[in-house]
Amino acid sequence: MPDFGSVERTLPPRRVPRVLVADDSSEQRWTLRLALSMMGFDVLEAADGRELFWALEELSRHGSSEPSLVIADVYMPAYDGLEVLEAWRGAVPNRGVIFITAFPDSVVAHRVKALGAELLAKPFTLTAFSERVRATLRRARAPSS
Numbered sequence: 058m059p060d061f062g063s064v065e066r067t068l069p070p071r072r073v074p075r076v077l078v079a080d081d082s083s084e085q086r087w088t089l090r091l092a093l094s095m096m097g098f099d100v101l102e103a104a105d106g107r108e109l110f111w112a113l114e115e116l117s118r119h120g121s122s123e124p125s126l127v128i129a130d131v132y133m134p135a136y137d138g139l140e141v142l143e144a145w146r147g148a149v150p151n152r153g154v155i156f157i158t159a160f161p162d163s164v165v166a167h168r169v170k171a172l173g174a175e176l177l178a179k180p181f182t183l184t185a186f187s188e189r190v191r192a193t194l195r196r197a198r199a200p201s202s
Contacts, residue, residue, distance in 0.1 A: 075099045077124040079109035081133040092183055106136030113145050126194055131158035131165055139168050153193035
C-alpha cells in the first residue's frame, strides 16, 4: 500500500483567503461565517470594535498579510467599525473592507467612501453579499493606478 503521507508533505500548502468578520450580533457573525465558509474562506471573528482592533493589532504585530478582507458592522459597542478602520487603514493596505449597517445614511456613506471601502445595507441577500465580497477582493488585489 502506498504511503500517502509522503505525498501530502510534498504538496504546497493550500492558500485559503482569510476574512475577519466583526459584528456585535452573534447571529449575524454566524450567518456571515457560514456564507463565507461556503464560499471557501477561512473566517476569524470579532464580537465588537475592541476585538476588531485587537485582532488587527495582533495580525499586524506578526507581519501577517491576512486578512484579505475585513467585514465590519458600522455600529458596535466599544468602538464602531468605522473608528477602528479609520485608525487602521494605513496598516491594512491592499485589503478589502466592507461595512455593513442597518442604518445607512449620508454621513456613514461619506466616511466609508473616504476609506475606500464598500457599504452593504442590511438586510441583504446571500447573492448580493457574495457578489460584493468577490468584487471587493478583486478591487483590493488590483494594482493601484
